[in-house]
Amino acid sequence: MPTKCFNCPLRRKSIFSPMTDDEVAFMSRFKTGELTVDPGTQLLMDGSNSPQLYTALSGMGVRYKTLLDGRRQVVSFVFPGDLIGMQAGIMGEMKHSVEATTAMTLCVFSRSDVWNLFKTHPSRAFDMTWLAAVEENFLGDALATIGQRTAIERISWAMVKMFRRAEALEMTDGQFMPLPYRQQDLADALGLSLVHTNKTLGKLRERQLASWADRKLHLMDIDALARIAQIEHEEPEMRPLM
Amino acid sequence: MPTKCFNCPLRRKSIFSPMTDDEVAFMSRFKTGELTVDPGTQLLMDGSNSPQLYTALSGMGVRYKTLLDGRRQVVSFVFPGDLIGMQAGIMGEMKHSVEATTAMTLCVFSRSDVWNLFKTHPSRAFDMTWLAAVEENFLGDALATIGQRTAIERISWAMVKMFRRAEALEMTDGQFMPLPYRQQDLADALGLSLVHTNKTLGKLRERQLASWADRKLHLMDIDALARIAQIEHEEPEMRPLM
């Protein structure tokens, strides 16, 4: 039985900007269903013009691009609350693929309703654009990371970024958070080889800064990691939820 | 004397989706002025909450992020028709800086009118989101380039991408296009050192594929470059102009 938007568990998290009753009611109508998928499921394919967009309710995934010869770039990790498939919703075609890493449940929206959303609910349209801007900003940061930072800086950066996201979503438990990916996924996200990623993770473990095993990430010293990665301290910003 | 939107020279280019008379009229009101700047001018600063957004009418620039210790990542090159400062317009604060490389003229919009645009002109709001999605897609491609491609592939990728953009804007002259940047800018965009960028450009010159001097790029064999970069052939897609 699908969750009704008005008691959406995600919306209560303090990271998400509040919605008016009218907005919630509209989203309830906008939502066409709920989807549950197994780990490994391909949600969206590069080049597809999927008629659906999704908001991740629970579970985690990866977005990635593939070069002709098979090299893979992980573009970002999908966390609960993320909107998936906006490119298809706006531009008509996906430019990357999305795969579920764990089991996921997703709110399903219909692409053809997006235009209606823009016409009748400008505040929700604004929020959707906000999400696009947040994503653009993130990709810019990721670009700076891959383009300029060393391996240990990159990995520290990724851990701090992911941990902060997890904190905002109340997914952390003390110094721990779930991190159900493979080292290969992180390597593909950071433009490093699997072997070098593994060895660099080993260094962080030795130095008692972070350790990642059994799909759990343990950050022992997030400030030290942030210093290594040269991440400035920033308050978590509120963001909309679609 | 500022150009009126209804005879905007840019809008005529076939790459830009057509606008209704009503949309043009609205943009005319949305536009608060025109700005002309000298080469080297800082248009927007990381962290600023500039009250303005711009559309580049002519001239070229760079968007970039800077790490604490000064390392610089060029996020993208600004071409005519690009919307600048949407992050501030939507999220309230710029997350990168923008600098004019050549002299530029820009349409000026007021950030405080953006919300009004969403309320009264959903089609223009949709277009703005489209631009954000295009930019997001581009940054994803750039990420894949820096993360996965070798130096010669990266540079070939950049040249083909830029040349295609220039073609769409009718800025090319046969095999030539203006490219007023320094090698350092390209290096910072691709995550390469200046020296290695220079040597790789030398290789492309030797192999008679591309040569870049005197702020002009000469692409002798764009297909060969696209093959090196593993760029799939794609028709230039129409995009909105703000």
Next chain:
DNA sequence: CGTAACTTTGACCTAAGTCAAGGCGCGTGG
């Protein structure tokens, strides 16, 4: 209990970075 999907480790290699010096064109001021 075998096999497949991941992680870990060691040995070796190479693409790209760093350092340093020189060249070239241009603008400015003596």
Next chain:
DNA sequence: CCACGCGCCTTGACTTAGGTCAAAGTTACG
């Protein structure tokens, strides 16, 4: 009008971070 300084490009010599290869652990699972 020339020369000196500055910004940018070029080149060569050397170094290194990170890649590749290969093999051995580990865990989960049918």
